[in-house]
Amino acid sequence: MYTEQKIWLAQSDKELFLLPAMANRHGLIAGATGTGKTVTMKVLAESFSDMGVPVFLSDVKGDLSGMCRPGEDSDELHGRLDKLGIFDFPLQDYPTRFWDIFGEKGHPVRVTVSEMGPMLLGRLLGLTEVQTGVLNIVFRAADDNGLLLLDLKDLRAMLQYVGENRAEYTLMYGNVSTASVGAIQRALLRFEEEDGEQVFGEPELDFRDWMRTGPEGRGYINILNSQRLIQSPTVYATFLLWMLTELFEKLPEVGDLEKPRMIFFFDEAHLLFTDAPKALVQKIVQVVKLIRSKGVGVYFVTQSASDIPDEVLAQLSNRVQHALRAYTPSEQKSVRAAAGAFRVNPAFSTEQAITELGVGEALVSFLDEEGVPTVVERAYILPPQSLIGPADEREVLNLIKQDEFELKYRESVDRESAYEILIKANAELARRRQEETEAAAEEKQRAKEEAAAARAAEREAAREAKEAAREAERKKKVVQQAANRAANSVITSVSHNMVNSVTGGKTTSMSTIAKRAASSAISSVMRSGTSSIIRGIFGSMK
Numbered sequence: 001m002y003t004e005q006k007i008w009l010a011q012s013d014k015e016l017f018l019l020p021a022m023a024n025r026h027g028l029i030a031g032a033t034g035t036g037k038t039v040t041m042k043v044l045a046e047s048f049s050d051m052g053v054p055v056f057l058s059d060v061k062g063d064l065s066g067m068c069r070p071g072e073d074s075d076e077l078h079g080r081l082d083k084l085g086i087f088d089f090p091l092q093d094y095p096t097r098f099w100d101i102f103g104e105k106g107h108p109v110r111v112t113v114s115e116m117g118p119m120l121l122g123r124l125l126g127l128t129e130v131q132t133g134v135l136n137i138v139f140r141a142a143d144d145n146g147l148l149l150l151d152l153k154d155l156r157a158m159l160q161y162v163g164e165n166r167a168e169y170t171l172m173y174g175n176v177s178t179a180s181v182g183a184i185q186r187a188l189l190r191f192e193e194e195d196g197e198q199v200f201g202e203p204e205l206d207f208r209d210w211m212r213t214g215p216e217g218r219g220y221i222n223i224l225n226s227q228r229l230i231q232s233p234t235v236y237a238t239f240l241l242w243m244l245t246e247l248f249e250k251l252p253e254v255g256d257l258e259k260p261r262m263i264f265f266f267d268e269a270h271l272l273f274t275d276a277p278k279a280l281v282q283k284i285v286q287v288v289k290l291i292r293s294k295g296v297g298v299y300f301v302t303q304s305a306s307d308i309p310d311e312v313l314a315q316l317s318n319r320v321q322h323a324l325r326a327y328t329p330s331e332q333k334s335v336r337a338a339a340g341a342f343r344v345n346p347a348f349s350t351e352q353a354i355t356e357l358g359v360g361e362a363l364v365s366f367l368d369e370e371g372v373p374t375v376v377e378r379a380y381i382l383p384p385q386s387l388i389g390p391a392d393e394r395e396v397l398n399l400i401k402q403d404e405f406e407l408k409y410r411e412s413v414d415r416e417s418a419y420e421i422l423i424k425a426n427a428e429l430a431r432r433r434q435e436e437t438e439a440a441a442e443e444k445q446r447a448k449e450e451a452a453a454a455r456a457a458e459r460e461a462a463r464e465a466k467e468a469a470r471e472a473e474r475k476k477k478v479v480q481q482a483a484n485r486a487a488n489s490v491i492t493s494v495s496h497n498m499v500n501s502v503t504g505g506k507t508t509s510m511s512t513i514a515k516r517a518a519s520s521a522i523s524s525v526m527r528s529g530t531s532s533i534i535r536g537i538f539g540s541m542k
C-alpha cells in the first residue's frame with residue numbers, strides 16, 4: 001500500500017517500507033509454489049501505480065487480471081487486516097492494460113525481426129552458435145542492401161538470397177554453409193507452425209505506451225498475458241528479455257531519481273537462464289546492471305533464487321523470500337543459499353525461518369536511505385487492494401476493446417520490406433532473363449534466315465552463270481554455223497563464177513564475184529541469224 005510516499009509492503013512488529021528512491025536497485029521475490037509470490041508482486045505493483053510509476057507484469061497463470069477490479073470485502077481479508085493492525089484499507093481497482101503476444105487476451109505485441117536482432121532470434125529459434133553466426137550475416141546483408149527485416153517473410157527471403165549468393169557472402173563475412181542455411185530455414189518453419197509468425201511485424205510496440213500514467217496520475221499496470229507464451233519457455237524468456245533490452249536501449253540515462261520511471265516484473269525469471277548460452281547470460285547481466293541508471297527497476301520472481309546466476313542475484317537488492325521446502329539435500333542447499341543472501345537478524349535463524357513461513361508471510365530486506373540492505377525481518381505481506389485472482393473474462397475483453405491502444409495495435413501493417421523488394425527484384429531479373437532469351441532466339445533465327453537467303457542467292461547466281469555460259473556457247477555455235485554456211489556459200493559462188501568465166505560465159509571481174517558471194521552469204525546469214533551476226537560478218541568481210 002502506498003502511504004507516506006513510501007511502499008508499505010509488509011508488517012512485522014514494525015512497518016516495512018520499500019523506498020521509491022531505492023526501487024530502481026532491483027529486487028527478488030522468491031518462494032515455493034503457493035506461498036504468496038504473485039500476491040506480493042501485486043501489492044508492489046499497486047503501490048508503484050499509486051505513486052505514478054507505470055508497471056509491467058508478465059501474467060504466467062492468468063491470475064493478475066483481477067487488478068482491474070477492486071478487492072473483495074471478505075472475512076478473510078478483515079482477519080488479515082486485524083492481525084496486521086491495519087484499519088484504513090481502501091479496496092480499489094487500478095488502471096490496467098492488457099497485452100498479448102498472440103493478440104488473444106490483450107493488444108497485440110509485435111516486434112520487428114531487425115529490432116529483435118540475431119542474438120535473441122537465434123535463441124528464439126533454438127539455433128546453434130554457428131547458425132546464429134549465419135543469421136548475423138543475413139542481418140548484415142540486409143543492412144548493406146538497405147533492406148528492412150520486419151517480419152518472418154522478410155527473414156526467409158533474405159536468408160534465401162544470402163544462401164543463393166553464398167560464395168560472395170562467405171568471402172565477405174565468413175562461412176555461410178548450406179547446412180546452416182537449411183537448419184535456420186527448418187527452425188523458422190517450426191517457429192511458424194507454432195504460430196510464432198504473427199508476433200513479428202508492424203506496428204511494433206512503442207515502449208512509451210507502457211510508460212503512461214492514467215487520468216488521476218496513477219501509473220498504468222501493463223499486464224502481458226503469458227499463459228500461452230509460457231508453453232514455450234524459451235520463447236517466453238526471449239520475448240521478455242527483448243522487452244527489457246528495448247527499454248534499456250531506448251530510454252535515456254537519468255541516474256538515480258526520486259522514484260523510478262518504470263518497474264518491470266519478470267515472473268518465472270529462472271527461464272531466462274535455462275540453457276542460455278554464455279554470451280546471452282553476459283548480456284542479461286549487463287542489461288540488469290545498467291538499466292538502473294535509466295530509471296527502470298527489475299524485479300525477478302522465481303521459485304528458487306539458486307536458479308539465477310550469482311552475478312545477477314548480486315544486482316537484486318530488495319528481497320522478499322517466501323517459504324521454501326527443505327526435504328531433499330538440494331532443497332536444503334537452496335535454503336542455505338537463500339538465507340545467506342540476507343543480513344542476519346539476531347532475533348531469529350534466517351535458515352530456519354525460511355522453512356517455517358506461512359502463506360503470505362516472508363523474509364524481507366530492502367535498501368535503506370543510504371542504499372544499505374536492512375537487517376532481515378520476518379513479516380506478513382499486506383493484502384492487495386484490488387481483486388486477488390482473475391477478473392471476469394468478458395470484462396477484460398471489454399476493457400481491451402475500449403482501450404485507445406486497441407485501434408493502434410490490433411491490425412498488422414505489411415509495408416514494403418525485404419520480402420517485397422526481393423520478390424520484385426527476382427521478377428525483374430526473371431523478366432530481363434526472359435527478354436534476353438527471346439532476343440537471343442530472334443537473333444539466331446535471323447542469322448539462320450540470312451544464311452539460307454545467302455545460300456539461295458549463291459545457288460541462283462551459279463545457275464545464272466551456268467545459263468549464261470550455256471547461252472554463250474549456244475550463240476557461239478550459231479555464229480560458227482552461220483560463218484561456216486557463209487563461207488561455204490562464198491566458195492560455191494566463187495567456184496561457180498569461176499567455172500562460168502572459164503567456160504566462155506560472160507567475163508566477170510573478181511571483185512564482182514566476191515560481192516555476189518558476199519551478198520549470197522548475207523542472205524544465208526539473214527535466214528539463220530541476228531543482226532549482230534550480220535555486223536560481225538560484214539566487219540570480217542571488209
Ligand SMILES: Nc1ncnc2c1ncn2[C@@H]1O[C@H](COP(=O)(O)OP(=O)(O)OP(=O)(O)O)[C@@H](O)[C@H]1O
Pocket residue numbers: 031032033034035036037038039040061080359360361381382383384388389
Ligand atoms: N499477502 C497476502 N494476502 C492475502 N492473501 C494472500 C497473500 N499472499 C498469498 N495469499 C493467498 O495465497 C494464495 C496463493 O498465493 P500466490 O498465488 O501469490 O502464490 P504464488 O507463490 O504466486 O504461487 P505460484 O508459485 O503457484 O504462482 C493467494 O491466492 C491468496 O489467497
Ligand SMILES: [Mg+2]
Pocket residue numbers: 037038039061
Ligand atoms: Mg504465482
